Structures are given as structure tokens and as C-alpha cells.
Amino acid sequence: MNPTLADFGHDNGWIVALKVVGVFVFLVVMTLFTIWYERKVVARMQVRPGPNRHGPFGLLQSLADGLKLAFKEDIMPLKADRVVFFLAPVISTVCAFTAFAIIPFGPFVSIFGQKTPLQLTDIPVAVLLVLACSGLGIYGIVLSGWASGSTYPLLGGLRSSAQMISYEVAMGLSIVAVFMMAGTMSTSEIVNAQAKGGQGELFGFEFTYPGWYVLLLLPSFVIYAISAVGETNRAPFDLPEAESELVGGFHTEYSSLKFALFFLAEYINMVTVSALATTLFLGGWRAPWPITQLGPWVNQGWWPLLWFTIKLLILLFVFVWLRGTLPRLRYDQFMRFGWKVLIPASLIWILALAGFKTMNNENLPGWQRGLWIGGFAVILLAILLWPRKRPAPKLPLEEEVAQRPEGSFPLPPIDLQVPVSPRAKRITADREPVQ
Amino acid sequence: MTAIDVMLSAVGLVAVGSALAVVSTQHLVRAGLWLVVTLGAVAVEFLLLRAEFVAWVQVLIYVGAVVVLLLFAVMLTRAPIGRSTDLDRPIGPALLIGAGSGLGLAGLFAWVFRDMRVNPPPTGSAQRVGEAIFGDWVLPFEVLSVLLLAALVGAIVLSKKDT
Amino acid sequence: MSLSAYVPIVWLLALAAAFGLFSVGIAPFVGPRRFNRAKLEAYECGIEPTPQPIGGGRFPVKFYLTAMLFIIFDIEIIFLYPWAVSFDMLGVFGFFEMVIFIITVAIAYAYVWRRGGLEWD
Numbered sequence: 001m002n003p004t005l006a007d008f009g010h011d012n013g014w015i016v017a018l019k020v021v022g023v024f025v026f027l028v029v030m031t032l033f034t035i036w037y038e039r040k041v042v043a044r045m046q047v048r049p050g051p052n053r054h055g056p057f058g059l060l061q062s063l064a065d066g067l068k069l070a071f072k073e074d075i076m077p078l079k080a081d082r083v084v085f086f087l088a089p090v091i092s093t094v095c096a097f098t099a100f101a102i103i104p105f106g107p108f109v110s111i112f113g114q115k116t117p118l119q120l121t122d123i124p125v126a127v128l129l130v131l132a133c134s135g136l137g138i139y140g141i142v143l144s145g146w147a148s149g150s151t152y153p154l155l156g157g158l159r160s161s162a163q164m165i166s167y168e169v170a171m172g173l174s175i176v177a178v179f180m181m182a183g184t185m186s187t188s189e190i191v192n193a194q195a196k197g198g199q200g201e202l203f204g205f206e207f208t209y210p211g212w213y214v215l216l217l218l219p220s221f222v223i224y225a226i227s228a229v230g231e232t233n234r235a236p237f238d239l240p241e242a243e244s245e246l247v248g249g250f251h252t253e254y255s256s257l258k259f260a261l262f263f264l265a266e267y268i269n270m271v272t273v274s275a276l277a278t279t280l281f282l283g284g285w286r287a288p289w290p291i292t293q294l295g296p297w298v299n300q301g302w303w304p305l306l307w308f309t310i311k312l313l314i315l316l317f318v319f320v321w322l323r324g325t326l327p328r329l330r331y332d333q334f335m336r337f338g339w340k341v342l343i344p345a346s347l348i349w350i351l352a353l354a355g356f357k358t359m360n361n362e363n364l365p366g367w368q369r370g371l372w373i374g375g376f377a378v379i380l381l382a383i384l385l386w387p388r389k390r391p392a393p394k395l396p397l398e399e400e401v402a403q404r405p406e407g408s409f410p411l412p413p414i415d416l417q418v419p420v421s422p423r424a425k426r427i428t429a430d431r432e433p434v435q
Numbered sequence: 436m437t438a439i440d441v442m443l444s445a446v447g448l449v450a451v452g453s454a455l456a457v458v459s460t461q462h463l464v465r466a467g468l469w470l471v472v473t474l475g476a477v478a479v480e481f482l483l484l485r486a487e488f489v490a491w492v493q494v495l496i497y498v499g500a501v502v503v504l505l506l507f508a509v510m511l512t513r514a515p516i517g518r519s520t521d522l523d524r525p526i527g528p529a530l531l532i533g534a535g536s537g538l539g540l541a542g543l544f545a546w547v548f549r550d551m552r553v554n555p556p557p558t559g560s561a562q563r564v565g566e567a568i569f570g571d572w573v574l575p576f577e578v579l580s581v582l583l584l585a586a587l588v589g590a591i592v593l594s595k596k597d598t
Numbered sequence: 599m600s601l602s603a604y605v606p607i608v609w610l611l612a613l614a615a616a617f618g619l620f621s622v623g624i625a626p627f628v629g630p631r632r633f634n635r636a637k638l639e640a641y642e643c644g645i646e647p648t649p650q651p652i653g654g655g656r657f658p659v660k661f662y663l664t665a666m667l668f669i670i671f672d673i674e675i676i677f678l679y680p681w682a683v684s685f686d687m688l689g690v691f692g693f694f695e696m697v698i699f700i701i702t703v704a705i706a707y708a709y710v711w712r713r714g715g716l717e718w719d
Contacts, residue, residue, distance in 0.1 A: 008603045009601075009602035009604075009605070010602070016609060019606060020609045021613070023610060024610070024613055070624075070625070070628055071628055071629055071630075072630075073629045073630050073631060073632065077639070077640060077641075079516060079640060080516070081462075081516045081517070084465070084468070086622055089618065090618035090622055093614055093618040094611060094618055096614075097611070097613070097614035098610055098611045098614060100610075101606060101610050120610065121603050122603065123487065124487060124488075124560050124561065125487055125491050128492075128495065128679070129491065131495060132494040132498075135494070135498070135500070139471070139503075142503070143464075146510070146516075147516070148640070149516050149640060150641060152641070152642065158507075158510065158661060162665075165500070165664065165665060166668065168672075169667075169668060169671040169672065169675065172671075172672070172675040173671075173675060173678070176675070176678045176682045179682035180682040180685050183683060183684075183686060185683060247641065247643060256625045257621040257624065257625035257628075258621075258625060260621070261621055261622065335664075336718065340711070340716055343671065343707075344707075347700060347704065350700075351697065354693055354696065357686075358690055361689070362689075362690060439601075482601070492676050495676065496672055496676060503668075504665040504669055507661050507662050507665045508665075511659060511661070511662055561679060561680045561684070562680070562684045565680030565681055565683055565687075566687060568677070568680060569680075569681060569684070569691075569692045569696075570688070576695065577698060577699060579673075579677075580699045581702060583674070583706060584703065584705060584706040586666070587666065587707075588709060590662075590663055590715075593659075594660075594662060594663045595713055595714065595715060
């Protein structure tokens with residue numbers, strides 16, 4: 001008996017309050033933990049011990065950092081737009097928290113005798129809520145950059161928003177396949193749809209395919225994972241805060257708790273995209289295969305919370321791993337990758353999957369399928385091998401000079417000998433051996 | 436008056452009030468922010484009228500994309516911090532045209548639909564929207580793709596120099 | 599759908615907003631305040647801040663084009679979602695409708711690509 005859409009919206013007032021506070025605390029604790037986790041893992045990758053002073057294994061390090069930030073001076077730059085400068089971190093935080101409202105943590109549990117799904121709430125268009133929240137999160141960034149009244153934050157904010165809208169497209173396209181398979185946009189139903197595999201037939205072979213969409217829709221998952229890293233501004237796509245170019249990016253002028261809020265929002269966004277990946281592709285809160293052999297209890301009660309958290313931590317580890325291994329991309333490489341690779345690839349994948357499903361639904365005979373697939377492959381090859389637009393041939397220097405309009409700036413001769421400076425002459429003269 | 440009616444009117448007031456702020460504020464970028472509030476309030480109105488999918492589309496497209504485009508467009512030309520005192524605002528004629536057409540439209544609607552009683556339709560889920568678009572409204576849907584094409588060509592022509 | 603499913607979302611939003619506003623509001627009172635004129639200038643790694651151009655300066659038209667592309671594809675995505683959700687009910691006709699739609703948008707996309715609208719240099 002798993003929660004479905006109809007089971008939501010019937011909770012008591014105090015259960016709602018409990019769940020809201022629960023989600024809030026979960027996110028704050030996850031943020032504190034993830035910062036420690038990231039520092040520890042990156043440290044181990046670089047053969048350092050990492051934080052190890054505060055609490056066991058240095059676990060309280062990020063709490064100490066957060067408290068210390070609270071007692072730092074709150075700086076308001078003279079040229080800032082005061083109202084917007086105040087509001088921007090709040091917008092970021094609110095969007096980050098709200099997106100987590102529809103993530104399923106588990107099946108029905110009983111809280112003080114009340115049977116309720118282990119999920120804050122669910123709506124028929126739940127995934128749109130996450131997309132909308134990440135879309136609104138852009139405002140926090142572009143406004144903080146603009147309101148600071150400073151050059152680097154402005155550039156960082158603009159860059160960051162262009163990056164986020166580009167990768168939001170890829171992210172939105174990558175989850176279309178999930179909706180197609182599950183037939184719904186509600187997160188609890190998507191988790192249910194992945195519960196059991198199905199029977200498939202390909203070229204006459206019967207086989208049982210597993211339910212997790214990561215196996216079924218691998219290209220979607222890969223595109224989702226890449227665009228999630230771009231969407232959360234994490235390494236190797238952390239161009240908005242490329243320290244070597246933009247100091248800190250959009251939050252350069254922020255200090256104290258306002259800066260802490262941006263930090264919080266960034267880490268919550270990381271947790272949210274990981275949780276959404278778990279829900280959409282990794283079977284949600286369901287136990288993975290070898291554990292399911294232990295009995296039905298593994299998918300009941302509070303146990304799924306454990307599986308969910310483990311999957312979340314594995315995905316977060318991948319985030320840290322990427323940061324520990326890959327160098328940052330250049331901005332033009334990054335945008336080219338998003339627009340010229342991820343988006344066309346996901347469109348073609350959606351079409352291919354839709355065609356395959358249509359053929360299955362219509363029960364086409366084998367030779368007709370072969371015909372369609374062959375035709376699709378031919379068109380695809382034609383697009384891939386389409387000749388590129390050649391850049392205009394570079395003229396030799398004489399012709400280029402001849403084409404210039406009358407009175408242009410004179411071109412220095414190619415074999416120009418730079419005259420030696422008087423100072424250098426003097427030095428060499430000084431060193432001349434005395435006859 | 437049910438609770439929904441009260442909420443509808445309250446959110447409607449928010450939408451109208453923030454829309455007035457859009458045209459009356461002298462801060463260019465803050466006008467864009469007020470527009471976000473207006474469009475967000477319209478989304479809430481859709482939600483209260485049980486058009487759930489349309490409500491989220493409103494948030495995603497209008498709040499999440501169109502206003503971002505507007506902000507970018509403002510920043511392309513100028514986005515000063517603080518008041519822009521050099522804005523050209525003929526208040527009298529603008530007030531006449533804006534208030535006149537707004538009130539006229541509102542009056543017209545109220546008069547035309549004065550005897551109409553509409554039962555709340557079934558909730559607007561994504562499935563129902565999908566079946567309606569791809570079953571009954573195929574031609575408008577395909578024409579829309581041509582519109583998108585035209586929009587993109589226009590953007591390129593505006594922003595790219597001839598090569 | 600019942601609006602009651604939205605109540606927890608509103609509460610979570612309210613809690614997050616209260617938390618954010620509280621943190622932002624309390625920050626000036628908890629921290630120290632030591633006035634220093636240079637501290638309030640724009641931060642540019644220690645050199646004199648570049649004077650801001652009058653009117654806030656201008657930006658490459660590139661960003662505008664990216665936002666425009668984003669809107670086009672966002673609209674396409676918004677049509678893909680209801681199509682994907684009711685895919686099994688639409689049948690072959692629904693499939694070919696979407697193929698035509700995607701191809702039309704792909705023509706626009708190919709045009710932008712060809713005109714160099716996707717280059718960033």
C-alpha cells in the first residue's frame with residue numbers, strides 16, 4: 001500500500017506543522033553536513049586530513065563557521081540599492097526551501113498514531129514546482145549582482161543567470177522521458193511507477209526490465225545529471241564565482257548572514273537536485289535490489305528514509321568528486337556544450353523514445369519497425385554529417401591591406417626591427433671590455 | 436461569498452496594486468520586480484480557479500522567462516541604481532488612456548456576462564490540457580510553432596550584424 | 599485536485615521567508631560596526647573602483663539572445679509536458695503532431711546555429 005496523489009491534503013494541522021518543521025530541519029542539517037562532507041572528501045582526495053577540530057571527526061565545523069558568520073560585520077556598499085540588496089538573499093533562500101516540499105521521503109508511517117505519507121505534500125504537477133522554484137531562484141542571483149552597485153558582482157550575476165537559464169532548458173527536456181514513461185508529473189506516483197519492472201520485447205527476445213528509470217532511460221539521466229551540475233553552479237561549471245576572474249561572482253559584496261543565506265541556498269539546491277534525481281531516476285525511497293530480498297519490511301515504515309538518505313549522499317558525493325577532479329570550463333565552452341550538445345541530444349532522444357513507444361503501442365510487425373528505425377538512423381546521420389559552414393578564407397596580408405579603405409591606419413611592416421632602447425645601449429656599452 | 440471568493444478578490448487586488456506600481460515607480464529594475472508580483476498574483480488566481488497546470492505554466496514562462504528577458508533587455512540599454520528622473524511621462528494622457536480602457540473593459544465584461552452562471556469546471560490537470568491541445572486544437576498548436584520560428588528569426592535579425 | 603494539498607507548501611514558504619528575513623534583519627545588530635569609508639566602496643581587489651558608467655553601462659546583446667532562445671525552448675518544453683503525460687492516450691496522431699512541432703522549432707534552432715547565434719566569443 002503506497003501513497004498516491006489522493007492521499008495528500010488530508011493531514012491534521014499539527015501533522016502539517018510537524019512535517020514542515022521536519023523538512024526545514026532536514027534541509028538545514030543536510031546543508032551543515034554537506035559542507036563538512038565536501039571539505040572532508042576533497043581533503044582526502046588531496047591527501048589532507050580536512051576539518052578535524054570541532055566535534056567528532058570535525059562534524060561541527062560548519063556549524064561553527066555558520067555561527068561565526070553571524071557575528072561578522074554586515075556591510076552595505078554605498079552604491080547599493082538597499083531594498084533589493086536586502087531582498088535578494090531572502091529570495092534565493094525561499095526558492096531553495098520551497099522546492100523541497102514535494103520530495104517523497106518514504107511510504108506511509110504513523111506519527112503519534114496518525115497514518116500519513118512520509119512526504120510533505122504532493123500535487124499533480126509536482127515536478128513543475130521544482131522547476132518553477134529553480135527558475136525563480138535566478139532572481140536572487142541576478143538581483144544581488146545588480147543591486148551591489150559593483151562591477152564584478154554585476155558580471156557574475158549576469159553570467160550566472162545566462163548559465164542557469166541555458167541549463168534549465170536541458171534539465172526540463174531531460175525529464176520529459178520520465179513523464180512519458182510514468183504518465184504523471186506527481187512525485188509519489190513516479191516513485192510508484194518505478195516499483196516494478198515490466199516485460200519487454202525487442203527483436204523477438206522477451207526480457208524483464210528493471211523499474212528504475214536510470215537503467216530504462218539512461219540518456220535522460222546523463223543529461224539530467226550534467227544539467228543539474230550546471231544549474232546549481234557547481235564545479236566544473238562554477239563560472240559565476242570563478243575566483244580568478246570575478247572574485248566571488250554575484251555575492252562579492254555580501255557579508256555576514258546575508259552571505260550565509262546564499263551559501264545555504266546553494267547547498268540546498270544541490271540537495272534538491274540530488275533528491276529529485278533520486279526520485280525521478282533512482283527509484284525514490286525504495287530499497288535497491290539486494291536489500292529487497294530481505295523481506296517486505298525494507299520498504300515499509302521508517303526504513304525507506306534510510307535508503308533515500310543513502311542515495312542522496314551518494315549523489316552528493318558525485319558532486320564533490322567532480323569538484324575534486326575536474327578543472328573549470330571556459331564560458332564559451334560551457335555555453336556551447338549546453339546549447340549545441342545537451343539540447344539537441346535530448347530532443348533526439350525524446351523523439352526516438354516516443355517513436356519506440358508508439359511502435360510498441362501499435363504492435364507494428366518487425367520489418368516495419370526495421371524500416372522506421374532505419375529511416376530515423378539515416379536522417380540522424382545526415383544531420384550529424386551535414387557540412388559545417390566554412391569560415392571565410394583568410395586573405396594574405398597584401399590583399400587585405402589592398403582592400404582597406406583609403407586613409408586607413410598604416411600597417412607596421414612585418415619585418416619591423418625594434419630599435420634598442422637607449423638604456424639597453426648604455427648597459428651594453430658599460431659592459432664593453434675596456435681596451 | 437466563500438473563502439475562495441475572498442481569496443480571489445484579495446489576490447486580484449494585489450495584482451492590480453502591483454501593476455499600478457509597475458507603471459508608477461521610477462526605479463527601472465524595481466518596475467520589473469513589481470511585474471513579477473503581478474504575474475505571480477495572476478498565477479495564484481489561476482490556481483484558485485482550479486487551473487493548476489496553467490498556473491504553473493504562468494510561473495514558469497512569464498515569471499521565470501519573460502521577465503528575465505525584460506530585465507536583460509533593460510540591462511542591455513541601462514539599468515541605473517536609484518531613480519531615473521529623466522523618464523518621459525505624460526501623466527495626464529496616460530492616466531486617461533490606461534484608466535479609460537481598463538475600466539471600459541472591466542465594465543464591458545461585467546455587462547456581457549451579467550446573466551452568466553458558470554459551474555466550476557473539472558480541475559485542469561496536465562492530462563486534460565494535453566488531450567485538449569493534441570485532440571481538439573491541433574492547428575493552433577502547429578501554427579504556434581511557426582510563431583516561435585518567426586520570433587527566433589526576429590531575435591537573430593535584431594541582434595546579429597549581417598555576415 | 600484539492601487546494602488543501604497546497605497548504606503545506608504555503609507554510610514551508612512562510613517558514614523559509616520568516617527565517618530569511620529574520621537572518622537578514624538581525625545581521626546588522628549582532629555583528630560589530632566599525633566604520634571605514636574604504637570598506638563601503640565597491641570591492642575590486644584593492645585597487646580604486648572603476649567609475650560606474652552613467653546609466654549603469656551596457657551589456658552584450660548576446661545575453662538578450664540567450665534569454666530569447668530560453669523562452670522559445672521553455673514554451674516548447676511546456677507543450678512537451680502535457681504531451682508526455684497523456685502520450686499513451688494520444689496514439690500515432692499525437693506522435694506525429696509532436697514530430698512536426700519539434701521539427702519546426704528545430705528549423706529555427708538550425709537557423710540560429712548557422713547564423714552563429716550560439717557562439718560565445
